[in-house]
Amino acid sequence: xxxxxxxxxxxxxxxxxxxxxxxxxxxxxxxxxxxxxxxxxxxxxxxxxxxxxxxxxxxxxxxxxxxxxxxxxxxxxxxxxxxxxxxxxxxxxxxxxxxxxxxxxxxxxxxxxxxxxxxxxxxxxxxxxxxxxxxxxxxxxxxxxxxxxxxxxxxxxxxxxxxxxxxxxxxxxxxxxxxxxxxxxxxxxxxxxxxxxxxxxxxxxxxxxxxxxxxxxxxxxxxxxxxxxxxxxxxxxxxxxxxxxxxxxxxxxxxxxxxxxxxxxxxxxxxxxxxxxxxxxxxxxxxxxxxxxxxxxxxxxxxxxxxxxxxxxxxxxxxxxxxxxxxxxxxxxxxxxxxxxxxxxxxxxxxxxxxxxxxxxxxxxxxxxxxxxxxxxxxxxxxxxxxxxxxxxxxxxxxxxxxxxxxxxxxxxxxxxxxxxxxxxx
Amino acid sequence: xxxxxxxxxxxxxxxxxxxxxxxxxxxxxxxxxxxxxxxxxxxxxxxxxxxxxxxxxxxxxxxxxxxxxxxxxxxxxxxxxxxxxxxxxxxxxxxxxxxxxxxxxxxxxxxxxxxxxxxxxxxxxxxxxxxxxxxxxxxxxxxxxxxxxxxxxxxxxxxxxxxxxxxxxxxxxxxxxxxxxxxxxxxxxxxxxxxxxxxxxxxxxxxxxxxxxxxxxxxxxxxxxxxxxxxxxxxxxxxxxxxxxxxxxxxxxxxxxxxxxxxxxxxxxxxxxxxxxxxxxxxxxxxxxxxxxxxxxxxxxxxxxxxxxxxxxxxxxx
Numbered sequence: 001x002x003x004x005x006x007x008x009x010x011x012x013x014x015x016x017x018x019x020x021x022x023x024x025x026x027x028x029x030x031x032x033x034x035x036x037x038x039x040x041x042x043x044x045x046x047x048x049x050x051x052x053x054x055x056x057x058x059x060x061x062x063x064x065x066x067x068x069x070x071x072x073x074x075x076x077x078x079x080x081x082x083x084x085x086x087x088x089x090x091x092x093x094x095x096x097x098x099x100x101x102x103x104x105x106x107x108x109x110x111x112x113x114x115x116x117x118x119x120x121x122x123x124x125x126x127x128x129x130x131x132x133x134x135x136x137x138x139x140x141x142x143x144x145x146x147x148x149x150x151x152x153x154x155x156x157x158x159x160x161x162x163x164x165x166x167x168x169x170x171x172x173x174x175x176x177x178x179x180x181x182x183x184x185x186x187x188x189x190x191x192x193x194x195x196x197x198x199x200x201x202x203x204x205x206x207x208x209x210x211x212x213x214x215x216x217x218x219x220x221x222x223x224x225x226x227x228x229x230x231x232x233x234x235x236x237x238x239x240x241x242x243x244x245x246x247x248x249x250x251x252x253x254x255x256x257x258x259x260x261x262x263x264x265x266x267x268x269x270x271x272x273x274x275x276x277x278x279x280x281x282x283x284x285x286x287x288x289x290x291x292x293x294x295x296x297x298x299x300x301x302x303x304x305x306x307x308x309x310x311x312x313x314x315x316x317x318x319x320x321x322x323x324x325x326x327x328x329x330x331x332x333x334x335x336x337x338x339x340x341x342x343x344x345x346x347x348x349x350x351x352x353x354x355x356x357x358x359x360x361x362x363x364x365x366x367x368x369x370x371x372x373x374x375x376x377x378x379x380x381x382x383x384x385x386x387x388x389x390x391x392x393x394x395x396x397x398x399x400x401x402x403x404x405x406x407x408x409x410x411x412x413x414x415x416x417x418x419x420x421x422x423x424x425x426x
Numbered sequence: 427x428x429x430x431x432x433x434x435x436x437x438x439x440x441x442x443x444x445x446x447x448x449x450x451x452x453x454x455x456x457x458x459x460x461x462x463x464x465x466x467x468x469x470x471x472x473x474x475x476x477x478x479x480x481x482x483x484x485x486x487x488x489x490x491x492x493x494x495x496x497x498x499x500x501x502x503x504x505x506x507x508x509x510x511x512x513x514x515x516x517x518x519x520x521x522x523x524x525x526x527x528x529x530x531x532x533x534x535x536x537x538x539x540x541x542x543x544x545x546x547x548x549x550x551x552x553x554x555x556x557x558x559x560x561x562x563x564x565x566x567x568x569x570x571x572x573x574x575x576x577x578x579x580x581x582x583x584x585x586x587x588x589x590x591x592x593x594x595x596x597x598x599x600x601x602x603x604x605x606x607x608x609x610x611x612x613x614x615x616x617x618x619x620x621x622x623x624x625x626x627x628x629x630x631x632x633x634x635x636x637x638x639x640x641x642x643x644x645x646x647x648x649x650x651x652x653x654x655x656x657x658x659x660x661x662x663x664x665x666x667x668x669x670x671x672x673x674x675x676x677x678x679x680x681x682x683x684x685x686x687x688x689x690x691x692x693x694x695x696x697x698x699x700x701x702x703x704x705x706x707x708x709x710x711x712x713x714x715x716x717x718x719x720x721x722x723x724x725x726x727x728x729x730x731x732x733x734x735x736x737x738x739x740x741x742x743x744x
Contacts, residue, residue: 138724
């Protein structure tokens, strides 16, 4: 959470250092579909891009404003539903190029956020979290009742190709949608980043850290929270619009608690303390979901355990972990960490994988169809009712974790060493 | 009139069940400032544990053994999980319990599978206690009412009349002073967390046979419990009781009486448009009270938060 402290006095001019990451990101987004050109890869990347906008918008509240929302899917969902309705208004949609459609979603999301934020941002912390949960549940439940807008059980669907052709592009193909999504991802990420550098964005940080002191300085904590909330609602709406364009259907699923919880999970996994954290979280989560999901039915269990471990041991998330290494790198002592890292993480990873293996065997033995006791994990096939695999996995798991624990003090020592300048007090 | 009585009893059962969950939650909250998102998950664990025990030892042993087991688990979570996260502040604590709720649901699915469990009420209680104008009231409902009331009285007695209760109440308002007097406040916290989750466990044990024991049962009740304690006022035991009963009766009556929006609107003086399926307001006209019964608590919560942010009985700001 210290990323903002140093640069604030520097001149806000564009320098190589702060434009380079954006140029690189743009370049990567541009060439990504050329590297990963398969249809499924582009589908996944589309999904990632949309979720990234959503996660970044969510982090405007969680990371930058210190507000924990349990019902944030609502703002994305409402924006998305509005966009689908625009798609279905043929007269209007024919005169409107598709790429501007997300703005409609953004405005609707923002309006909704203004309405809800007017009473929910009065307090931060637990009360805000509760209100957001209540509103989220309320809207999700309403989706079945207000059929005109939410389409009831089957949702609302539209067709993006009816829009006015945009320089001859009709967005029939996935790749065209990909570039549209990437464009909006880049633009909204940049805008959100710039928002965090405005006085309002800075005050949001101040209110997060110490609302009382901010009030003494003459700022209304409530209004600062309200502005962040509304801005977040706008970008959520944009994400909703992109979702509507990509999937062409919105259902109750876009509003419910599971979606809201998922975005919290991703944001926290990536790290709420840094601007780019949520992006990392989304990439990790979607990859975990697709890769693990193909391998095992239990992926949600592993992701849940990973999430809990993150909250307990690395509250900074993945980005926090990465940024922890900036100090050793500046001191030129990063190389002293390699060996201890190897000593701890290799056995720990082997132990954890083995534990997962044990869980898989247990699951297979309990839930597989009767008479089917062959199973394959880690490229080996064996009977899940045999005793030997059980013993092997348990022994390796316990051994690996024990070994890792043995080397942990050494790592701790090396970590302190690497973070202390030579000749400094230890 | 008879129907009113039947609904009163039904609403009472729902309300008291909610109260058993919200009492623990509100106690934990007022003690540690933590809203335990996983509270309903402990309720689910109670039902599953009791089911597993009832296979071998019967329902009554399940009722006896499962809640302490759940309580032990809860105390363990406080000791090894929450206490560690506590240093980071309230928001990470809330996120922790949220993650815990997810994990417990997955673990339950891992162990017991996705299907509902055939967890039944004991045979002794499978008879009709009495009937009101042809509506039979099963004995199990009466049993539920009595159990919840007994637990409430016991809780009230412990909290207000015993030494332990005095220490807990003191630790609620002045933890530092109580610590300085030589009491182990972290242990008190752990104990309260354990008892709170055990209460949720009891609720699970007795609700499991009625509301079916399945992996989604935590989600079904989870948010409602939060709504209850927000309406009642965070940290207020009486508020939790009143709000639970209010929600219980509100939803039961809304489901039992089919009040149609159409009748209200025509009563007020609007005329129903001829081509209803084309109108913007078709959903408003076709609205009925059973349809909105489940969202009434949320609606009530939003109204309460707008007009009385402390809740019905809440005294302090959170």
